[in-house]
Amino acid sequence: MGVVCLAVSGVILAITPSFPSGQATAGLTGPAFFPNLLAIIYILCGVYQLRHGTRRAGDYRAIRPETAASLAADGRTRSAWIFIGLNAGFVLLLDFLGFIVATLIFLVLLMKKLGVTLPKAALYAFIFTGTIYLLFVRLFAISLPSGILSHVGF
Amino acid sequence: MDTILSLLSPEILIPWILSMVLGIFVGAMPGLTATMAVALIVPLTFHTPPIVGLAMILGVSFTAIFAGDIPATFLRVPGTPASGAAVLDGYEMNKQGKGPLAIALDLTCSTLGGLIGVLILITVSPILATFALKFTHFEYFWLAVMGLSMSAVITKGSTVKGIIAMVGGLILSTVGVDISTGYPRFAFGHTYLMGGINFIPVMIGLFGISEVIRSIMTTSLNDMGNAAVSASVKADFRSVGRVMFRNKRLIGQSSIIGTLIGALPGAGADIAAWVAYGMAKKTSKKPEAFGTGSEEGVIAPTTANNAALGGTWIPALVFGIPGDTITAIVLGAMMMYGLKPGPLVFQGDRVLVNQIFAVALISQGFLLVLGFFGIKAFTWFFKFPRNVVMAGITIFSIIGAYALRTSVFDVGLVVIFGVLGYLMERVTIPLPPFILGLILGPMIEENLRIGLVKTDGSFWPFFSRPISAFFALVLALLFLYEPVKKLVRRRLSRGGT
Numbered sequence: 001m002g003v004v005c006l007a008v009s010g011v012i013l014a015i016t017p018s019f020p021s022g023q024a025t026a027g028l029t030g031p032a033f034f035p036n037l038l039a040i041i042y043i044l045c046g047v048y049q050l051r052h053g054t055r056r057a058g059d060y061r062a063i064r065p066e067t068a069a070s071l072a073a074d075g076r077t078r079s080a081w082i083f084i085g086l087n088a089g090f091v092l093l094l095d096f097l098g099f100i101v102a103t104l105i106f107l108v109l110l111m112k113k114l115g116v117t118l119p120k121a122a123l124y125a126f127i128f129t130g131t132i133y134l135l136f137v138r139l140f141a142i143s144l145p146s147g148i149l150s151h152v153g154f
Numbered sequence: 155m156d157t158i159l160s161l162l163s164p165e166i167l168i169p170w171i172l173s174m175v176l177g178i179f180v181g182a183m184p185g186l187t188a189t190m191a192v193a194l195i196v197p198l199t200f201h202t203p204p205i206v207g208l209a210m211i212l213g214v215s216f217t218a219i220f221a222g223d224i225p226a227t228f229l230r231v232p233g234t235p236a237s238g239a240a241v242l243d244g245y246e247m248n249k250q251g252k253g254p255l256a257i258a259l260d261l262t263c264s265t266l267g268g269l270i271g272v273l274i275l276i277t278v279s280p281i282l283a284t285f286a287l288k289f290t291h292f293e294y295f296w297l298a299v300m301g302l303s304m305s306a307v308i309t310k311g312s313t314v315k316g317i318i319a320m321v322g323g324l325i326l327s328t329v330g331v332d333i334s335t336g337y338p339r340f341a342f343g344h345t346y347l348m349g350g351i352n353f354i355p356v357m358i359g360l361f362g363i364s365e366v367i368r369s370i371m372t373t374s375l376n377d378m379g380n381a382a383v384s385a386s387v388k389a390d391f392r393s394v395g396r397v398m399f400r401n402k403r404l405i406g407q408s409s410i411i412g413t414l415i416g417a418l419p420g421a422g423a424d425i426a427a428w429v430a431y432g433m434a435k436k437t438s439k440k441p442e443a444f445g446t447g448s449e450e451g452v453i454a455p456t457t458a459n460n461a462a463l464g465g466t467w468i469p470a471l472v473f474g475i476p477g478d479t480i481t482a483i484v485l486g487a488m489m490m491y492g493l494k495p496g497p498l499v500f501q502g503d504r505v506l507v508n509q510i511f512a513v514a515l516i517s518q519g520f521l522l523v524l525g526f527f528g529i530k531a532f533t534w535f536f537k538f539p540r541n542v543v544m545a546g547i548t549i550f551s552i553i554g555a556y557a558l559r560t561s562v563f564d565v566g567l568v569v570i571f572g573v574l575g576y577l578m579e580r581v582t583i584p585l586p587p588f589i590l591g592l593i594l595g596p597m598i599e600e601n602l603r604i605g606l607v608k609t610d611g612s613f614w615p616f617f618s619r620p621i622s623a624f625f626a627l628v629l630a631l632l633f634l635y636e637p638v639k640k641l642v643r644r645r646l647s648r649g650g651t
Contacts, residue, residue: 136557
């Protein structure tokens with residue numbers, strides 16, 4: 001974690017010199033002032049974490065359980081990765097496929113992965129998509145992407 | 155009495171109650187805010203008499219702020235930003251099978267907080283508004299720092315990890331166009347980043363999506379078919395009276411904090427909730443219970459956020475200055491009705507002012523009844539199998555985030571911060587300070603920099619002005635009291651031996 005803090009502050013301090021300077025004294029009012037201040041605090045936190053974290057890392061390794069439970073968790077880790085992948089896919093395809101198609105596919109795949117049978121997953125996907133459409137588009141008049149269904153008026 | 159009776163005609167009551175029902179639906183949807191609920195209602199009010207429109211707006215805001223606590227308590231997804239602090243102990247209580255008590259406390263304390271906020275509005279609004287107007291950039295800076303200092307109070311475990319989270323939030327708040335120079339910071343040429351990082355998708359991701367990931371990681375596929383909330387999901391009002399009586403001082407304290415913060419233009423219900431939570435922990439006899447399902451941790455934020463709504467009307471009505479985004483919309487609407495908010499409204503249209511006060515008071519009664527049915531409606535959904543509820547809450551969170559600015563970028567933020575939130579919790583970095591940093595970052599930076607411009611780079615006015623000095627002193631006392639007390643005790647015990 002200490003390394004992350006130092007890396008973040010390093011990036012900030014590398015970028016902020018390109019910011020314009022402030023109008024008043026000592027750059028205190030320029031756009032770089034506040035990020036630089038935060039970067040310095042992060043450096044202090046990073047150094048503290050590095051000093052105290054390396055000592056504890058050994059303890060973590062020592063207590064890590066290599067049991068049947070942790071092996072079962074590996075399968076769940078894969079499920080979590082699939083969940084994240086599905087979400088990322090939804091974000092990427094939302095504009096192209098449109099809200100209705102993307103949501104139906106996303107929900108069926110997600111529920112299937114979470115152990116819902118296909119017919120039930122399809123049923124719930126239709127119910128959720130329909131509810132969202134009625135609430136957001138019809139009731140609240142919020143436009144959601146039509147995507148490939150734009151020519152049929154959705 | 156005549157004022158109250160004049161409001162009980164069907165032409166006023168029906169749209170008023172329907173708006174409050176809408177407020178519950180909007181507030182309970184992650185991503186849809188109370189401001190959005192008000193914005194949705196306002197166009198409908200242009201064709202109604204002013205008092206009908208104002209009743210609809212007031213009603214919708216009170217129910218939306220409360221309803222945000224429903225998914226916060228049962229699913230760990232705050233329905234509105236003002237429910238961010240309600241997640242901490244409400245969800246923990248739910249995990250312990252005390253969700254029904256938590257949500258009943260949310261409803262009754264929201265009502266009571268709202269009631270006290272409105273009573274303060276009615277009785278001392280001119281005095282409070284005058285006080286609020288004395289706040290300049292120096293005082294707002296300290297107010298925001300005070301809010302931020304609450305993250306140190308609410309952090310469990312390592313203080314340094316709390317600071318890392320808080321500074322992380324502050325750093326994220328600097329992304330986007332700089333308020334003073336218009337320079338795009340850390341935007342890397344992307345239009346989305348130039349607009350800054352909105353804290354609502356971040357909050358949905360950090361709390362909601364990370365919880366879904368955690369659930370997937372800890373629940374077996376067999377258990378996924380069980381009900382999402384296994385305990386009774388009815389609101390449990392039996393023990394509420396006793397709990398509230400036990401915490402009457404806290405309810406009073408949180409109501410006053412909520413109203414005072416609400417009365418400050420630019421602050422709002424979300425900041426009020428966090429500050430009230432932090433102060434509750436600081437003044438509690440059992441601070442270690444906060445974050446583990448403490449009743450006090452539920453009562454403080456939910457009381458304060460509804461009390462803040464009454465507070466936001468103080469500068470709006472007295473000076474025509476919006477206390478938050480909701481009252482900013484309300485002021486616009488009032489002008490459309492041909493009303494002129496400000497000092498003259500008390501002399502010119504006293505009947506309307508009394509009607510507004512009466513509407514705010516009666517709305518609390520309606521909130522209690524409609525909130526009860528709202529809980530019933532939403533908790534019905536929580537009886538579905540866990541895997542279905544998780545899929546539902548994921549899609550509602552994502553679409554809610556999209557609806558905020560109709561931006562796929564915000565949906566991406568939900569996913570990214572969902573993963574980040576999960577990882578942060580794995581390495582025991584607390585999430586609330588991160589959110590506080592993100593919310594308060596712009597307020598701190600703007601007021602610090604403008605203050606420094608005014609003083610040619612001198613920090614002295616930040617300490618020399620009376621209200622600023624008071625805030626600085628309170629902050630110092632807040633953090634030095636415990637260490638000094640320990641030091642004195644140690645010295646005394648050494649002296650005794």
